Amino acid sequence: MRELGWLATGAAIGGPAPLLLALVALALPASLAGGFGLAVFAGVVWMCRRLAGVQRRRAAAVLGCPVPSPYRQPPSGSWARLRTVLGDPGTWRDLAWLACQFIVGLGSLVLCVGLWLGAAQCVTAPVLRVLLPEPTGFDPAVLEWTGRSGPLTWILVPVGIGLAALAYLLPRHLVRGQARLAAILLGPTTAARLSARVDGLTATRTAAVDASASELRRIERDLHDGAQARLVALAMNLGVAEDVIDTDPAGAKALLVEARAGAGVALTELRDLVRGIHPPVLADRGLAAAVEALALNSAFRVGLDLRLHRRLAAPVEAAAYFAIAEAVTNAIRHSGGRQVNVTLVDTEKTLHITVYDGRGGADPSRGTGLLGIQRRLSAFDGTLRISSPSGGPTTLDMRLPCAS
Amino acid sequence: MRVLIVEDQALLRDGLTRMLTAYGMDVATTPADGTGLAERIVAQQPDIAVVDVRLPPTFTDEGLRAAVAARRAVPGLPILVLSQYVERLYARELLADGASAVGYLLKDRVADVRQFIDAVGRVAAGATVMDPDVIARLLHRPDTLATLTTREGDVLRLMAEGHSNAAIAARIAVTEKSVSNLINSLFAKLGLPPSADHHRRVLAVLSYLDHA
Incomplete structure (x- = not known):
């Protein structure tokens, strides 16, 4: 039933397509003549992006991975903005998606509802034959096809069960299909993704x-x-x-x-x-031992939970070590040495590092320390997340890809 | 006394040889290579081996590993480990077997010839000698500084360096009796069990460092 609801919403999202596409077809030539056409076009693009945004979120929920929006950053100034929107492949891909969504969305819904109705009629055909022995003005289709023949209506029962099974199984595939369609047409193109990566x-x-x-x-x-x-x-x-x-x-x-x-x-x-x-212990023994030595050399007690039992690539070890050293120094300075904890977890693909201290209110924009950590990690596609509510505690959550 | 030197840097090896010979010691050398080093140290049966931490083939911590392995084969085999830097992590590994007659010093300490010769002699005689840098951090902790008097800090440092009560007394110019009083009071302050054995005292101080 959830899938049917999803499909119904999908059909509703595709619903405005004929209107919007017709408006685009009219507005583009009209906009050559004057401002009104442009306003209509802007309205259509706005509407289109809203619908695409909703579908992107729904697709992301179905596929379990985000569908990023591909639009170019609009500059200030309405002319420049219009040029960007017109030149953005995202705008035209949205329209293409909308047309497809109209057909696919409506088609999916009609197909599913039709299958359920058909299944219901087939399964109940023998009962219907008994209830309606004589032809009426609103005969169900099954009675007309079978000519109210007893054996034929009985044969339809298993057919109905088959249809019901189909009606039960089909929607989830249609849902995934529509989500894929959205991911393909509404997500960034490979070229756009690569260009963002290059940046x-x-x-x-x-x-x-x-x-x-x-x-x-x-x-x-x-x-x-x-x-x-x-x-x-x-x-x-x-x-x-x-x-x-x-x-x-x-x-x-x-x-x-x-x-x-x-x-x-x-x-x-x-x-x-x-x-x-380059700390000698890091070169000799690797990251876990170097972090242990760091804690031993620290003027304050540092709690450790080290779950890393292999050597990583030397540059990754160095980046992780210096990020941890910086974070621990910050944490000690920040919290006066109370309750500083370091966790290191190796999940084969990613190294999860957490540095925790009891106090709160760390400001990521202030202090070069956090920026330095960010810089060290980002050179290896690593990330830094800071959580520091004013009442504490402060947690630095670092992730570093480390597949060997 | 027969000293076995394991050092790959020719300058330092020659310097050590000259220095130890000048102080009447019998110097032997063995190829400064981590491969099979522990066996060679054991086979040579020196009165003390002076081993550099960083040796070929990988130039990481071969010397330390060889020292630990040799002492596992012959518990209490006197070994003095020299290093360009001291790490408490490594000090802990050297002391982990619980046997005495082991030393861990910065290479810089050879500059103070008399103290260095003294340290070699003490390790050979069965003392445990740790570089002052190993416990330096403890003395910089605000909480420790607040609890220990300057005198007690000095005593702690000299104790970790493996000096006997008499030697400590001579160095800080007090009587042996007051040294033993100072030791008792600082052990009480750090919550450590009292002990007369020098080696046990060093272990106690280092284990305090690990768990403080």
Whole structure:
């Protein structure tokens, strides 16, 4: 019965098709002459998009996957907007769909209702023959076909049962068929989908290139200001110590002590720099161990639930690690270190990462941390969802494709 | 004392050899390759093995794995693991067998020659020596800082480095008696069971770090 209702609505959605198509046929030539035709055309397009929108949602519910709307972003200014609408294949595909929907929608409904009526008549044919022994003005069709012959009406009973089965099974296929039709004609074309994908890839590639360039600049600056400067000072101290070692052994010794301390600091800085570029545990043991080491090194307790038992591609591991490190740092700063939890779940195709803290009110638009996480993930088609109601808790939900 | 050095970087290997020889130790080397390393360490029966964590063929953590495997074969075989960086995760793995005579130090520590030689000697003698960096984070925690006095923090660090009460007393210039008092009070503050055994004390501190 639900399917019949769906089909009835489908027929109703296709219903305005003749009117709207006729209006388009009239409005287009009329619009060459003046404004009224354009207004009618705009009205038809508006109506069409509303109907298509309803059908898209219904199709998405049936097919279990979203049917995205393919329309181009209209610019401001009514002329430009009109040009976009006219040039948008989505507009014309909508009209094509509407014509098909009219035929298919109405046809499906008539077919299904007809099948049920036919089945009812066939099954009840023997009873009808008894109830109406003489021909009347409104004889059911079955009685006319069989000429009220007893055996023939009995033969119709199994036929009726067959029809009922058909009437029961057919609607679900018609529903799926109409949903597919909507998905094909109302969804974006392959070309549009690919072009959107290219736009997305261009944006993430630019972001990745920018990020790696600024990362290289940071490393260069750190090396130049840190280790390199310390080594220069160290060499200088050693040079002076070499000069004065015979005349002033105590002074030379002091310089050597200073030189050794400088070397120690330079080593520490280099180690921190290396950790920032690629944490050694990540390279040695993979993501789960690196996150465990991160939690151990954290100044606060971080709860862990790590369900990842394989190595992923190195760039994916690095992206996930730095996204988690950033999120944990944020969470600790944000919540003062209370109740920070990290969950890592490997579902073969996707890596689900959740970073949770007890406080709420994180603002995604503020703070470069969340943007950085977003950027790292999007380079691998990953996503970041933030839920942070004002009363808490804050949950960062990250997904990263990781099929091997 | 016979020291086995496993280090793939020639500069550092020669430096270590020179330094240890200068302090009267008998130095042996073995190919610095992770393949079959544990067996070779066991076969050489050194008084102590000094092993770099990162070795061929994969340059990840072969040295650490070999150290753990060798000590599984010969419990308590003295091994000092040197690394470019220290990770508590790795410290935990080294200590997981519960046997003593194990050390884990940053390579930087070789710069302080006397302390390094001292550490080698202590591990060979059966002590557990952890790099100060292993417990550095604990001392930076606001909650720990609030509970422990500076003195107690110093004692904790020296304890993790594997020093005996007498050595700690000498280093912070107090009597052995007050060192043992300080240890008792800081163990009480961290909720750890009191213990006189040095190795057990290091384990207690590290397990506190894991569960705090």
